[in-house]
Amino acid sequence: MANKNYYCVKASKGNACDTISFEKDEDGMICIHMEGEELKFIVKETKEITDKLRKCANE
DSSP states (O other), X not given: OOOOOOEEEEEEETXXXXXXXXXXXXXXXXXXXXXXXXXXXXXXXHHHHHHHHHHHHHO
16 A cells, blocks of 8 residues: 555634645545545646645735
8 A cells, every 4th residue: 555645734714623635546636625525636737726826825
């Protein structure tokens, strides 16, 4: 069994707190888990999302 890296970010608004976690699965897809939901993206899409998040954060 291969080692997997899991990454987590704690997100909060007011008194509410949640954890967003993500990992790369066996098929090479990036899986994002938040609020009981799972979203999957290919690496290219994930890089595009990351770039747009970075731009939004720096505005």
